[in-house]
Amino acid sequence: MTAPAEELCALTLRQAGERMAAGAVSSLELLEASLARIERLDPALGAFLAVAGERAREKAREADGRRARGERRSVLDGVPLAVKDLFLTRGFPTTAGSRVLEGYRPPYDAAAVERLEAAGAVLVGKLNMDEFAMGSSNENSGYKLCHNPWDLSRTPGGSSGGSAAAVAARLVYGTLGTDTGGSIREPASFCGVVGVKPSYGRVSRYGVVAFASSLDQVGPIARTVEDAALLLATIAGHDPRDSTSSTRPVDDYLLALAGGARGLRIGVPREWLSGGVDPGTLAAVRAALDTYERLGATLLDISLPHSRFGVAAYYLIAPAEASSNLARYDGVRFGLRAPGHGLKEMYGETRDQGFGAEVKRRIMLGTYALSAGYYDAYYLRAQKVRTLVRRDLDEAFERCDVVAGPVAPGVAFKLGEKIEDPLQMYLADVFTITANLAALPALSVPCGQDARTGLPVGLQLLGRPFDEATLLRAARALERETGAFPAPPEPS
Amino acid sequence: MSLSLEEVRRIASLARLKLSPEEEERFALQLSAILGYVEELRALDVSGVEPMTHALSAGEAPPVRADEERPGLGAPLAVAAAPEREGTYFKVPRIIE
Numbered sequence: 115m116t117a118p119a120e121e122l123c124a125l126t127l128r129q130a131g132e133r134m135a136a137g138a139v140s141s142l143e144l145l146e147a148s149l150a151r152i153e154r155l156d157p158a159l160g161a162f163l164a165v166a167g168e169r170a171r172e173k174a175r176e177a178d179g180r181r182a183r184g185e186r187r188s189v190l191d192g193v194p195l196a197v198k199d200l201f202l203t204r205g206f207p208t209t210a211g212s213r214v215l216e217g218y219r220p221p222y223d224a225a226a227v228e229r230l231e232a233a234g235a236v237l238v239g240k241l242n243m244d245e246f247a248m249g250s251s252n253e254n255s256g257y258k259l260c261h262n263p264w265d266l267s268r269t270p271g272g273s274s275g276g277s278a279a280a281v282a283a284r285l286v287y288g289t290l291g292t293d294t295g296g297s298i299r300e301p302a303s304f305c306g307v308v309g310v311k312p313s314y315g316r317v318s319r320y321g322v323v324a325f326a327s328s329l330d331q332v333g334p335i336a337r338t339v340e341d342a343a344l345l346l347a348t349i350a351g352h353d354p355r356d357s358t359s360s361t362r363p364v365d366d367y368l369l370a371l372a373g374g375a376r377g378l379r380i381g382v383p384r385e386w387l388s389g390g391v392d393p394g395t396l397a398a399v400r401a402a403l404d405t406y407e408r409l410g411a412t413l414l415d416i417s418l419p420h421s422r423f424g425v426a427a428y429y430l431i432a433p434a435e436a437s438s439n440l441a442r443y444d445g446v447r448f449g450l451r452a453p454g455h456g457l458k459e460m461y462g463e464t465r466d467q468g469f470g471a472e473v474k475r476r477i478m479l480g481t482y483a484l485s486a487g488y489y490d491a492y493y494l495r496a497q498k499v500r501t502l503v504r505r506d507l508d509e510a511f512e513r514c515d516v517v518a519g520p521v522a523p524g525v526a527f528k529l530g531e532k533i534e535d536p537l538q539m540y541l542a543d544v545f546t547i548t549a550n551l552a553a554l555p556a557l558s559v560p561c562g563q564d565a566r567t568g569l570p571v572g573l574q575l576l577g578r579p580f581d582e583a584t585l586l587r588a589a590r591a592l593e594r595e596t597g598a599f600p601a602p603p604e605p606s
Numbered sequence: 607m608s609l610s611l612e613e614v615r616r617i618a619s620l621a622r623l624k625l626s627p628e629e630e631e632r633f634a635l636q637l638s639a640i641l642g643y644v645e646e647l648r649a650l651d652v653s654g655v656e657p658m659t660h661a662l663s664a665g666e667a668p669p670v671r672a673d674e675e676r677p678g679l680g681a682p683l684a685v686a687a688a689p690e691r692e693g694t695y696f697k698v699p700r701i702i703e
Contacts, residue, residue, distance in 0.1 A: 218687055219687060220687070221679055221683045221684070221686060221687070222679070314661040314662060315661070315662050315666060328660070328661045329661070352668065354668075354671050357668065357670075357671075358661065358662055358667070358668075359668060360662065360666055360668060361668045361669070362666075420650070423646065423647060423650060425643075426643060426644040426646055426647050427647065429640060429643075429644060430644055430647075437621060441622075444622070445689060446688065446689075446696050446698055447684075447685075447687070447688055447696060448687040448688065448689075449687075449689070450689065451689035451690060454699065455699070456699055456700065456701070457698060457699050457700075457701050458622065459624075460698075460699050461622040462622055462623060462624030463624055465621075465622055465623050465624070466623060466624040466625065466626075469623070471629075474623055474625070474629070474633070475633060475636060475637070477621050477623060478614070478617050478618065478621060478623070478633055478637060479637060479640060479641075481617050481620050481621040482609075482613075482617050482637070482641075485617065485620060492644070494657055495647055495648075495652060496644075496647065497657035497658050497659060498652040498655040498656070498657045498658075499647055499650060499652065500657070500658040501655050501656055501657060501658040502650070502652070502655060504658060536636055536639075536640065537636075537639050537640055537643055540640070551658075553661040553662065553663075579663070579666070
C-alpha cells in the first residue's frame, strides 16, 4: 500500500530515509511525489531554475537497486534533494542565476554535490537565487522571481531564496545554499525553515561559483534541526581541492542534538535588541530567549560594539572580492559572448549584456574600492574593522557558549519594496554579516510567527569557530520545546 | 562623498563594463549614497589594528599540498564550454590591429 504523494512530501528527510530503509516506500516513489509537487506548485513559486527529471529518475532507480540488495549508503540514500544553482553540476546547466552563464554545462561537480551523491542522495534540480548570490530578496535572479510560500506577494529572502522556498513548500526534503553575508540564514528565517552557515573552512567551496572568497560558505537548509545536522554531517570535512578547507575533525552533530539547553550560557548582544527591529520580530526572539531561560540556560548581557560597522565593512570587502572573481566572465572560456570590434569592446558588450544591475553595481563599487589611491581608505580600513568585529566575538565567547539574536530586522518584505534602494536592501543584512566577517558558524532556527502577519521569524545563533555542534544542540533544544515549525498553508 | 560621471566612466572602463548613459547616471547617484554610508568607518580608530587578511585564523590553515603532478581537465574538456573555439584553442577577437 503506497502512501498518497502529498503525504510523502510532508515527511522530514529523516522520516523519508527511514521509510525507505523499512521498505515502506521506494526512492522512485518519493521522487515522483516530489516531481509532481514541483510541477503543481513551482509555476507560482519559482523556486527551481532547472529540474533534472530523467537524471534524477536514474539515480532513484540506482538507490532502489541498492536497497533491493540490502545496501544503504546513508540516511540520505535515495532521498530527493536539490541545490542552489551556484553549485557546479557536471553536464547539467549551472547558471549562478546569471544570464552570462545561460546554457553553461560544467565539466565537473562541486565537492558538496559529490558528497551528497556519494551518500546516495537524488538531486532533483537547481534552485533559483540572486545573480551570483548578490542580494537579499532573490529579486536579482537573471531568470525569474521566486516567491515566499507563506505569502506569494513577498520575497523568500536571498540569495538562497529558491533553496529556502523549496524546503518550506515541501518540494524536496532538504537543499544546499551558500551564505556570504546572510544568504542561507535570512531566507531560512523568512520561509520558516532551518538554515546553517558553517564556520569558514568547514565545507569545501570547490566547484562553487565564487562571489567573495573570504566570506563564502556552503550550508544546508532543512525542515528540522536534525535534518540540517544530517546534511551538514554529509558535506563537512577537509577537501584538499579547497585551499581554505580546514583539516579539523568534524564533530558528531547528531550526538550533540540530545544535549539540551541546561547549562548553556547564551550571550545576548544589547545592540541587536535595541532600536531597528520590528516589534513582531523582537517579540518572537524574546520569547525564544525566555524559553531558553526556562530550560535552564543562562542569558548574559553582552556588547558587540563594532557589529554596527559590519555592513559598511562588508559592502567594501565583498564587492572588492567580487570585482576580482567576476573578471573571469569575459566571453572567452565559458558563457555568453556578445559581438564587438576588438577584444575590449567584446568584453564590455558581453559583461553589459550578461550582468544584471546589482552585479554591475557591486563590480563598480569593488573596482572603485580597490583602485589606485583608494585602497587604503576603503579596502584596507574595512579589513581592519573586520578584525575589530571578530575581536568583539572572541571576547564574548570567553563568557558565553553561543550568541543569540534576530536574523533580520523584520519578516519577509514585499517583492518590489526595496529593490529600487540598494542601500536599504544592504542594511537588512546587519545581523547576519557579523558571522561572515568573523568567519564563525551561525544558524537560523524558526522561533515563532509575527503576530500581525503570521509570517515566520527566525532566531539567529552564533558559535565559536568550528563549534557547529553546540549551535545545533541549542537549536534542537528550542525546536523540541516549540515543536517542529508548521508548513505554510497549502495553495488551493 | 559624491562620484562624478567622469569617475563612473573611468571605473566602468577599468572593470570592462560598458554602461548606458542612464546606467552611468543611476550608478553615480547610487554609488555616491553607498560610499557616503561607508564613510562611517572613518569614525573608528583603527590605528595599530592588523587587517584581517585571511578568514582562517593562524594555525587553522591547512598545510600546503605536495607539489605533485596530477591529472587536470585536459584541453578538450577545458575548451568544451567556450563560446568560440578552434580545435583545443579558445578563439578571441583580433588583439593587434
